[in-house]
Amino acid sequence: MDLVLRGLEVRFGRSLVLDIGELRLFGERVTAVLGPNGAGKSTLLRVLAGLVRPARGAVLIDGAPVPARVRRGLVALSFQRPVFVSGTVRENLDLALRLRGVPRQEREARISSVAEACGIAELLRRPARALSGGEAQRANLARALALQAPLTLLDEPLAGIDGPARRSLLAELRGLLRRFARSVVLVTHDPEEASRLADDVVVLLEGRVHACGPKSEVFRRPPDAATAAFLGWTVLPGEGGDVAVPPGGFRFGGDGFRFRMRVDAVLDRGYERLVEGAIAGSPVTVPLPPSAPAPAVGSEVEVVALPEAVERFSE
Amino acid sequence: MELWEGVVEAVRMVARADPYLRDVALRTLLVSGSATLLAMAVGVPLGYLLARARFPGRTVVLTAVHTGMGLPPVIAGLVIFLLFVRSGPFGGLGLIYTPQAMVIAQFVIALPMVVGFTAAAVASLPVEFSELLAMLGAGPLRTMWLTVREARLGLLAAVMAGFGAVISEVGASMTVGGNLAGSTRVLTTAIVLEASRGEHARAIALGVILLALALAVNFILTSFQQRRGA
Numbered sequence: 001m002d003l004v005l006r007g008l009e010v011r012f013g014r015s016l017v018l019d020i021g022e023l024r025l026f027g028e029r030v031t032a033v034l035g036p037n038g039a040g041k042s043t044l045l046r047v048l049a050g051l052v053r054p055a056r057g058a059v060l061i062d063g064a065p066v067p068a069r070v071r072r073g074l075v076a077l078s079f080q081r082p083v084f085v086s087g088t089v090r091e092n093l094d095l096a097l098r099l100r101g102v103p104r105q106e107r108e109a110r111i112s113s114v115a116e117a118c119g120i121a122e123l124l125r126r127p128a129r130a131l132s133g134g135e136a137q138r139a140n141l142a143r144a145l146a147l148q149a150p151l152t153l154l155d156e157p158l159a160g161i162d163g164p165a166r167r168s169l170l171a172e173l174r175g176l177l178r179r180f181a182r183s184v185v186l187v188t189h190d191p192e193e194a195s196r197l198a199d200d201v202v203v204l205l206e207g208r209v210h211a212c213g214p215k216s217e218v219f220r221r222p223p224d225a226a227t228a229a230f231l232g233w234t235v236l237p238g239e240g241g242d243v244a245v246p247p248g249g250f251r252f253g254g255d256g257f258r259f260r261m262r263v264d265a266v267l268d269r270g271y272e273r274l275v276e277g278a279i280a281g282s283p284v285t286v287p288l289p290p291s292a293p294a295p296a297v298g299s300e301v302e303v304v305a306l307p308e309a310v311e312r313f314s315e
Numbered sequence: 316m317e318l319w320e321g322v323v324e325a326v327r328m329v330a331r332a333d334p335y336l337r338d339v340a341l342r343t344l345l346v347s348g349s350a351t352l353l354a355m356a357v358g359v360p361l362g363y364l365l366a367r368a369r370f371p372g373r374t375v376v377l378t379a380v381h382t383g384m385g386l387p388p389v390i391a392g393l394v395i396f397l398l399f400v401r402s403g404p405f406g407g408l409g410l411i412y413t414p415q416a417m418v419i420a421q422f423v424i425a426l427p428m429v430v431g432f433t434a435a436a437v438a439s440l441p442v443e444f445s446e447l448l449a450m451l452g453a454g455p456l457r458t459m460w461l462t463v464r465e466a467r468l469g470l471l472a473a474v475m476a477g478f479g480a481v482i483s484e485v486g487a488s489m490t491v492g493g494n495l496a497g498s499t500r501v502l503t504t505a506i507v508l509e510a511s512r513g514e515h516a517r518a519i520a521l522g523v524i525l526l527a528l529a530l531a532v533n534f535i536l537t538s539f540q541q542r543r544g545a
Contacts, residue, residue, distance in 0.1 A: 077450050079443045095451075
């Protein structure tokens with residue numbers, strides 16, 4: 001289902017935490033809402049789920065405004081911090097489906113298939129409160145997917161998981177969403193996670209939408225300097241506006257935009273050598289060609305940004 | 316020494332199943348137990364609402380509840396006395412100097428404790444818990460049941476605090492019950508009576524038995540809490 005947020009303002013006390021003129025999210029796709037901590041991402045998800053009442057504005061579904069109470073019945077939201085009632089994992093999944101009015105036989109069928117797919121079949125009889133971080137996130141995800149809601153909302157689905165557990169869930173998540181969910185909006189602070197999971201990306205900074213579109217567009221051509229900086233680009237003041245260079249966009253030698261870099265360190269990683277330094281105070285890492293001599297630490301060297309990668313933002 | 320004599324006398328009274336002691340101890344448990352149960356029945360839903368509902372004056376109500384947790388029993392007793400005394404507004408019910416009046420007075424004492432502890436226990440649940448239930452479409456009664464069930468460890472604290480307060484209070488029981496032998500005498504009022512007669516060993520003996528009763532009830536509740544908390 002297509003979603004439109006129009007004229008949306010959310011206030012906590014005096015502070016304006018969300019201020020969205022118009023935001024369109026397309027149905028049958030995975031949209032990642034990307035932004036740093038405190039940008040208002042979770043609040044946006046709660047507004048969509050009908051759990052937070054905006055001070056003004058409306059949420060339209062397929063063109064028609066839908067009140068919060070109705071939206072609650074259309075979404076499956078998994079929280080960043082998984083919450084369970086006391087009881088087993090199975091009891092938690094069953095309660096969720098029961099509250100949504102799913103008949104008994106179907107509940108059992110859904111729980112088995114989702115648990116199997118999410119890799120928690122062995123955990124179903126364990127007390128939900130006793131799960132480890134990774135297991136709890138999987139159970140949290142399984143509960144949301146079992147609901148088979150028209151709109152699935154995931155708040156930092158990989159929160160609290162590290163290392164191999166994170167990598168394996170990240171690898172499986174896209175497939176799980178394709179199999180069990182229809183329209184998905186997920187929230188993350190990690191551009192890498194967004195690029196691997198989503199079709200579309202919304203960049204939210206300080207409660208405002210800075211970028212919105214297919215991920216290839218947003219990641220390749222960030223629309224403003226703040227978005228570029230958040231996505232890891234090096235943003236430098238230039239004549240008539242900011243110049244932004246994507247990660248890995250600097251070289252020694254060749255044609256393009258030239259910058260002076262102060263050398264802070266030379267890293268020899270065996271298979272490659274990297275020069276770490278700063279351009280006008282912004283940290284930059286540049287690969288050193290195999291034959292080139294290492295520059296002295298503290299010296300200034302010239303680096304080049306490939307012109308086709310560079311974005312310019314006029315003031 | 317009278318303290319030691321009191322302990323010995325307590326053992327003797329229990330050993331010979333003293334009928335006077337049995338009568339007073341049983342009434343104590345009955346009166347304080349019913350008052351606590353009534354306070355739970357009324358106080359748990361009120362505490363839940365106080366923790367979850369947002370209404371103007373909520374802070375004032377919460378402050379009143381917290382103050383009520385320290386309400387001197389004798390004041391509660393005095394108010395109930397004036398309401399239920401023959402000439403009072405509810406005098407026609409004929410409840411003054413009956414165990415029922417004592418239950419009402421102890422209910423008033425226990426209620427703020429149950430409300431306060433329940434509200435604190437519910438408020439300490441993560442906000443996502445109520446959001447989850449709202450998102451899943453649980454109705455208000457279902458939500459209350461699931462929430463209170465989740466806060467049950469805090470509710471045990473509420474029972475212990477409420478029961479502990481009423482089984483050990485003397486002012487209200489004395490004022491509305493009148494300490495009538497065989498009818499409204501409970502352990503605390505019996506202790507006061509024995510002490511005023513100069514029967515210090517007997518007073519201590521009753522005190523030891525009161526403590527033992529409180530200990531036993533709390534032990535049962537605490538083991539329940541430990542088992543469920545695991």
